[in-house]
Amino acid sequence: MFAYIIRRILYAFPILLGVNALTFSLFFLVNTPDDMARMHLGTKHITQEAVDTWKEERGYDRALLWNDGAKGIDKVTDTIFFDKSFSLFAFEFGQADDGRDIGADIEARMWPSLAIAIPIFIIGILVNVTFAMLMVFFRASYLDLSGVILCVILMSISGLFYIIGGQFLVGKTMQLVPVSGYETGFGALKFIILPVLIGIVSGIGTGSRW
Template sequence: MTAYIVRRLLYAIPILIGVNLLTFVLFFVINTPDDIARSQLGDRRVTAAAIDTWKRAHGYQKPLIYNENAQGLGKLTDTVLFNKSVRLFAFDFGRSDSGRDIGYDIGQRMWPSLAIAVPTLIVGILVNITFALLIALFRGTYIDFWGVVLCVILLSVSSLFYIIGGQYLLSKLFHLVPISGYDTGINATKFLILPVIVGVISGVGSGTRWYRTLFLEEIGKDYVRTARAKGLSEHVVLFRHVLRNALIPLLTGIVVVLPLLFMGSLIVESFFGVPGLGSYTIDGIQRQDFAIVRSMVFLGSVLYIIGLLLTDISYTLVDPRVRLR
């Protein structure tokens, strides 16, 4: 397995280089270094000399990808691309274009993202499994039919609707939780209730449908028939046999998203005023801060690769037949 993991990590290097290159190209197709300078200096009364000074101070005065005037390897290394990218591979994110330390900001902002994402994931899984098992248990009844109809309706609705609807109902109308905001420590709890509820409800349609399919697939298998033939009750069959076997695809699906929980949610954080990494990325894009954008895309890619690797490893843990070589 070690050899497999090392090989996968080595594969990650060209992927990350490609992602970084793609981010760079896409960003600079839309923004020139002059645009970045102007966005930092403001539009008013900014002289061309001030823009040049800013670019020099922030390393944007060099050619973007290829330096014709440099010698040898310098043609590739004495460029904005190289200078802004190479340190990323050592996880040194450097400073944002407005001067703040990105690594420090990421360290600060990942906790609020996790504070929402982790309970949303755990509660969401529990709720989805409960509903899916309930529907599977009552399969063929009106609960199954209307449950599926409800799931389809729920998954058809935009997540923005859940956010605004949740804020309207629970906060504005019923005054049960703060409409938005965040705090540190235990004081954060009251701010997390609404985003977690919204996160769980917005995912319950798709989640329940998926889990229901998994459970129903398992229910049709021979071992379930055997269990029933032994005289086991339906709920014992479901909880002791079906649930355990259906957990294999379930678990692997969950493991892949675990690392990405750090990245937060763009819309949820923005609407609930949560200072997480999702809103950090949005800020970076809106401010044309290339340093933040490239760092967050890089971090997202790394976490995704780790997620896929963990998924592969988790297969071996939950299914003894799988071997990684």
């Protein structure tokens, strides 16, 4: 089990590098920094000086992948690709165009997401494994057949239906929990119960069957 975990962690590095390279290509090769500058500044009556100033302010005036004008290791490090990639892997996300700190925004908003994702992950695994073991234990019985039919039905329903149906039935009709919103501390429980329940129920079909 430990070797499997290490192997999966090692697999993550080339995947992250590949995703980073693909994202960089979409942002900087399909649309050049000059194109981005003109889209931000406007397509009419824009001088090249304004474009160059916009690029310089954001560090986009350097070479993309390889800097022929630099010496030694700077040929690689003094590029947009290295600077942006290194900062991302160091969790330095910079600032948005309006001056907001992107890292601070992520830090402030990730806790509600984790409050929903972690319970769904842990409880979902327990529910899926338990349901799957019951079907295996009662293999070739009516319980097994009923479980398979239920899993197929649950897999056939769109996740959006679970969300809308859960909000309408539990939140609006029965008024057991709020339809939307969030609070800090223990007040968050009433807001995360419904999303966690929807996430667990919607994943039973796929998680138990496969």
